[in-house]
Amino acid sequence: MTATVSSKLLDWYDGHARSLPWRARPGEAAPDPYRVWLSEVMLQQTTTAAVAPYFAKFTETWPTVEALAAAADEDVMAAWAGLGYYSRARNLVKAARAVAEMGGFPETEAELRKLPGLGEYIAAAVAAIAFGQRAVVVDANVERVVARLFAIRDPLPGARKAIRAAADGITPDERAGDFAQAMMDLGATICTARDAKCLLCPLMDECKGRAEGDPVALPVKAKKKAKPSRTGTAFWIQRGEGDTREVWLVKRPGKGMLGGMRALPDDGWSSRGDGSEDAPVPGAWKAAGVVRHGFTHFDLEMGVVIHAGENAKPVGEGEWWPVDRIEDAGLPTLFAKAARLVVADRE
């Protein structure tokens, strides 16, 4: 069955592979390792549709890993704004600089694994897709397809070992990169989380989950914990008027929530608790509205208030940013919403 699965899947892939910007065109040589790596980092927990415009922007601005290595941190963070999971962008720059220093990407899984932001999955994916090595590539698609194919009923994450072993057993020595991408395409288009279009599946006849009648029920997952709700405040401090109007932006600490990103000053809200409502500068404040935003692990209701005075003098690190170019500041979505609230309110 092992050889049957991989050959059937590869045959299917030859006719049904998705056309994606980071893939080599059919008949082309292996894709550029830089583009493979960049796409894999962007694609973590992120849909191909969301990634596509960011991938285009990044490869246009920084066509090579050397170019990215030479970029300023804040430019990369701003370009990443809106894509989420900002530690990916911080590690992206670090890894690019390490690779440039080494003179190119390492080609083995073990060496790739040492770069910041490359875990088991990405190291295996880059080794297989960009360098043609046999590597066992296990992402959420592969977990789902394998759990169904072998009717693995132990719940995740405990079933990871068994799933990985089963994936290892069907990974071919040749074309391991195509095999991995084929598994992901199958998981993305046919064997999806809410559906299993078994009649379209090239592995229909080998699938134990289908034979047992309930492929969609697999893999079994532990129930998620309820998300807490928090409240907080963001502070809009401005100077000037009209075309010269500017707003005070801070840079968030390098680690933690929205780490390294430009932001409005806030009152210290976090997943652990509500904000203090303490303003960063004294004075009267006028409410502009409320922004609701769902993070991975908590929901936030953030009030946005505007400093009523003309000449606030913020203390600490920060910068005055032209309000008419606020879209270029690279604010994460939460603060972009807050900014839109204020700007729309005054126009």
Added chain:
DNA sequence: AATGCGTGGAC
């Protein structure tokens, strides 16, 4: 091992 870490789309 469990938790922290974004965002937008599908249903």
Added chain:
DNA sequence: TGTCCAAGCAT
């Protein structure tokens, strides 16, 4: 509306 989900990684 709420809930789940999407090419995971770091600690």
